[in-house]
Every structure is written in C-alpha cells, then in structure tokens.
Amino acid sequence: MTALEFTYNINRVSKTLRPFAMRLTRDSEDANDLLQDTMLKAFTNREKYTDGTNLKAWLYTIMKNTFITNYQRMMRKNTFIDTTDNLHYINSSDNSTHNEAYSSFAMDDITTAIESLESAYKVPFMMHFRGFKYHEIAAKLEIPIGTVKNRIHIARKELKHLLRVYSHLD
Structure with missing residues (x-):
C-alpha cells in the first residue's frame, strides 16, 4: 500500500x-x-x-x-517516592486512614472463600496468584494450558460470587 x-x-x-x-x-x-x-x-x-x-x-x-x-x-x-528509611510509595493525592479491623475481616473472608474452592480449581489459581505463568502451571500439573486457563477463570468466577458482599468497594 x-x-x-x-x-x-x-x-x-x-x-x-x-x-x-x-x-x-x-x-x-x-x-x-x-x-x-x-x-x-x-x-x-x-x-x-x-x-x-x-x-x-x-x-x-x-x-x-x-x-x-x-x-x-x-x-x-x-x-512520588518517600526517601525516608521506610521506602514506601505514597500517592500524594490519597491521604486516608484505613480501618485495619475491616481489612482483617476481608482477609478472613477471602481465605475462607479460597479454601472452599475445589482442589482442581484452587491449585492452579493459587499458582497463578503466586506468579506462575500459564504454561508453567500446565507443565507442573501435567494438564493442557487451556484447562489451566479455564480452571483459573472458574476459580475467579466462584470467588467473585462468594465475595460479592465486597463488590461495592471499587
């Protein structure tokens, strides 16, 4: 052309x-x-x-x-980067305090939801969560990559359903 x-x-x-x-x-x-x-x-x-x-x-x-x-x-x-000894990234437009108790309840709910998943879905999901690539998970579990993607998708869908009470927090 x-x-x-x-x-x-x-x-x-x-x-x-x-x-x-x-x-x-x-x-x-x-x-x-x-x-x-x-x-x-x-x-x-x-x-x-x-x-x-x-x-x-x-x-x-x-x-x-x-x-x-x-x-x-x-x-x-x-x-901007805070150059103090803590070395935290701080967003200058976001200065708020979060209630740690609420975070604790949320983490408990997330952990419970993940634990309730069937092993076939939980294992690939957690491996992906920990940073493994799809092809690495497929090789480790000796299943096709499409199956890995499908199981992770189903796990996410199930977790979204189980944790729908938190959906208003965007």
Whole structure:
C-alpha cells in the first residue's frame, strides 16, 4: 500500500475513532489529543501495518494502548517516592486512614472463600496468584494450558460470587 493510499484509508476510518476516544478520556480536549497521538503513531508506524488486515482494529488498538500509556505516565507523575528509611510509595493525592479491623475481616473472608474452592480449581489459581505463568502451571500439573486457563477463570468466577458482599468497594 502506498503512502497516499494509506493516508486515504486512515482518513476514512478516523471519523469512527473520535467516539471511542471520548469514551476513554471523557473529555473533549483530551479526546482530540488522543486522536492526534493515534494518527501520528499510525503514520509513523505505517510500515508495521500488514496490508489486507483490519485497519480499523489496528487503529483502535493503537488508540487504546496510547491511552493506557498516557494514563500510566500521569499516575507515575502523581506518585512520588518517600526517601525516608521506610521506602514506601505514597500517592500524594490519597491521604486516608484505613480501618485495619475491616481489612482483617476481608482477609478472613477471602481465605475462607479460597479454601472452599475445589482442589482442581484452587491449585492452579493459587499458582497463578503466586506468579506462575500459564504454561508453567500446565507443565507442573501435567494438564493442557487451556484447562489451566479455564480452571483459573472458574476459580475467579466462584470467588467473585462468594465475595460479592465486597463488590461495592471499587
């Protein structure tokens, strides 16, 4: 695809990106900036686009990834490192005290919920929770990787059901 054809196709599809940018940013100015960043990245990386694939999906992916990157950058900018001996990360906009008793009750409920899972679901879930990758879990348990993913999904679904009392805490 020539640069002219690429430009024509991008301009044709770009009109559908603005509503997606508005849903992500919830601000007109930020949406315009995100759209502009997306177009710039698409033009500068046009050699990475495979001719014949879905251009619209490619642009949506660029936009989503750009939004996530910008959001993470903003969060890092708003977080500073406490250089005292404790070496804690402190978010400057979040100064609140939490009731430790509530946390203790929640942890007890979470532990009880996890313990109530069937072993077939609990073992892969806990291995994944501890940082094992899907393929590592599959190899260790000698089951297909699809089964591992399914069991972890079912465990999460069951835990979500068992801990639904905490769903209002977002």
